[in-house]
Amino acid sequence: xxxxxxxxxxxxxxxVARLPQYLRAxxxxxxxxxQTVSSEALAEAVGxxxxxLRKDLSHLGSYGTRGVGYDVTELHRQIAxxxxxxxxxxxxxxxxxxxxxxxxxxGGFGDRGFRVVGLFDDGSQVVGExxxxxxxxxLADLPQVVHPGATIGVLxxxxxxxxxxxxxxxxxxxxxxxxxxxVVLRVPAGVDVRKxxxxxxxxxxxxxxxRRAVRGAAPVAPRLPSLAxxxxxxxxxx
Amino acid sequence: xxxxxxxxxxxxxxxVARLPQYLRAxxxxxxxxxQTVSSEALAEAVGxxxxxLRKDLSHLGSYGTRGVGYDVTELHRQIAxxxxxxxxxxxxxxxxxxxxxxxxxxGGFGDRGFRVVGLFDDGSQVVGExxxxxxxxxLADLPQVVHPGATIGVLxxxxxxxxxxxxxxxxxxxxxxxxxxxVVLRVPAGVDVRKxxxxxxxxxxxxxxxRRAVRGAAPVAPRLPSLAxxxxxxxxxx
DNA sequence: TAGATTGTTAATCGATTAACAATC
DNA sequence: TAGATTGTTAATCGATTAACAATC
Numbered sequence: 001x002x003x004x005x006x007x008x009x010x011x012x013x014x015x016v017a018r019l020p021q022y023l024r025a026x027x028x029x030x031x032x033x034x035q036t037v038s039s040e041a042l043a044e045a046v047g048x049x050x051x052x053l054r055k056d057l058s059h060l061g062s063y064g065t066r067g068v069g070y071d072v073t074e075l076h077r078q079i080a081x082x083x084x085x086x087x088x089x090x091x092x093x094x095x096x097x098x099x100x101x102x103x104x105x106x107g108g109f110g111d112r113g114f115r116v117v118g119l120f121d122d123g124s125q126v127v128g129e130x131x132x133x134x135x136x137x138x139l140a141d142l143p144q145v146v147h148p149g150a151t152i153g154v155l156x157x158x159x160x161x162x163x164x165x166x167x168x169x170x171x172x173x174x175x176x177x178x179x180x181x182x183v184v185l186r187v188p189a190g191v192d193v194r195k196x197x198x199x200x201x202x203x204x205x206x207x208x209x210x211r212r213a214v215r216g217a218a219p220v221a222p223r224l225p226s227l228a229x230x231x232x233x234x235x236x237x238x
Numbered sequence: 239x240x241x242x243x244x245x246x247x248x249x250x251x252x253x254v255a256r257l258p259q260y261l262r263a264x265x266x267x268x269x270x271x272x273q274t275v276s277s278e279a280l281a282e283a284v285g286x287x288x289x290x291l292r293k294d295l296s297h298l299g300s301y302g303t304r305g306v307g308y309d310v311t312e313l314h315r316q317i318a319x320x321x322x323x324x325x326x327x328x329x330x331x332x333x334x335x336x337x338x339x340x341x342x343x344x345g346g347f348g349d350r351g352f353r354v355v356g357l358f359d360d361g362s363q364v365v366g367e368x369x370x371x372x373x374x375x376x377l378a379d380l381p382q383v384v385h386p387g388a389t390i391g392v393l394x395x396x397x398x399x400x401x402x403x404x405x406x407x408x409x410x411x412x413x414x415x416x417x418x419x420x421v422v423l424r425v426p427a428g429v430d431v432r433k434x435x436x437x438x439x440x441x442x443x444x445x446x447x448x449r450r451a452v453r454g455a456a457p458v459a460p461r462l463p464s465l466a467x468x469x470x471x472x473x474x475x476x
Numbered sequence: 477t478a479g480a481t482t483g484t485t486a487a488t489c490g491a492t493t494a495a496c497a498a499t500c
Numbered sequence: 501t502a503g504a505t506t507g508t509t510a511a512t513c514g515a516t517t518a519a520c521a522a523t524c
Contacts (some may be wrong), residue, residue, distance in 0.1 A: 084448025102340030210322025
């Protein structure tokens with residue numbers, strides 16, 4: 001595959017979602033001074049199977065060497081390239097409440113190629129305050145900060161304001177939105193929305209936890225009289 | 239399907255992940271005073287197809303009425319039941335930095351059936367402070383607060399401490415962990431971990447954004463001389 | 477060359493979707 | 501009854517997995 005095929009060949013969504021994990025693992029390996037890594041070892045570090053990893057990488061092109069493995073630095077560069085991380089992306093955060101405040105100060109973004117360049121809110125009490133080194137601006141200032149198509153918007157406003165603020169982001173030229181409000185946003189075609197729903201995550205955990213509890217309470221096997229000794233497992237589940 | 243089949247019939251993971259969305263939409267409809275909703279209308283509210291919704295609900299049992307739709311209150315109760323939300327779940331948050339602080343104060347958990355019952359940290363400067371009405375305790379106090387198997391642990395510590403703290407959570411009896419640290423946690427069988435990786439979400443958005451940019455820059459169709467007028471679309475992508 | 481490990485093939489699995497018979 | 505809408509079937513699609521030929 002050609003070097004300049006970045007961005008022109010289809011990569012399955014499931015693969016895209018794993019690329020950041022591979023990238024991070026490679027960073028760790030590079031810092032540890034490793035030159036080369038096998039698909040087996042890298043997959044193990046990320047918690048997936050090696051076949052899946054090789055298949056994922058095959059969608060980006062083939063950067064490994066049979067019998068040897070992958071060059072850590074080279075593979076890191078290739079994946080970073082595909083993720084568009086050769087230059088940092090600008091991020092604006094809208095809604096500087098509890099969560100927005102935390103996101104503004106979150107070091108993890110900077111480490112992974114993002115730069116928070118604007119904080120916005122319309123609650124009169126926060127506007128003007130300095131948070132994580134940036135002065136919080138009113139929403140009306142969005143167009144002054146957003147570079148159309150090149151800025152990611154993070155939405156950390158209450159559910160009832162999310163759609164309205166999203167519309168303003170889109171109007172200002174934002175084409176990628178990370179939404180923390182538990183609502184379905186309607187956006188025009190060409191705008192990409194991802195949703196992080198913190199309460200949902202807990203609910204999914206609760207679903208499985210309850211399942212364990214219910215199953216654990218019920219007998220694992222029917223109690224039949226038996227001549228051979230039987231190990232009864234109670235409450236032990238996957 | 240029987241009432242008491244809750245927790246005993248297999249529900250596909252993809253379906254489980256959507257149940258919280260359905261539940262929330264039903265809450266909104268119930269508040270709006272709606273008695274009944276069709277799969278078409280509910281699906282529209284959640285942003286999925288109606289066939290998918292009906293298929294999802296069919297895994298829980300069949301609570302609809304042909305020709306009529308679903309009883310809003312009844313369906314809400316059924317889904318809440320399956321999600322184990324008839325009684326609230328207790329949640330402990332470990333790592334009261336930027337993010338943990340925000341999570342402790344996040345109202346969305348309480349609204350959706352969770353109760354934050356403990357905040358923990360080992361950084362000497364936070365321990366003892368009161369955050370969102372709770373005093374931050376040292377990790378050593380975990381066993382005093384955790385009810386084995388019935389408490390969800392939220393991990394908001396730096397990556398390098400995540401595994402160690404996770405081990406302590408598990409030792410205290412936590413069987414469900416929501417992990418915000420960008421690391422792969424190793425846990426014994428029977429412990430359920432979900433990961434929320436904020437930077438990853440941005441990276442996935444960046445991948446698609448870059449793709450739009452690259453494709454937009456390239457000509458959409460080969461430029462051939464043509465007798466008929468041609469509409470050239472530049473930069474317009476899905 | 478012999479051993480190791482990739483990249484790819486083919487089989488399997490799970491999720492989505494459209495269509496429609498069942499039925500209120 | 502006629503119209504509406506569910507629950508289910510069958511077809512399709514996409515993702516995972518194991519196995520192995522290619523090749524360093």
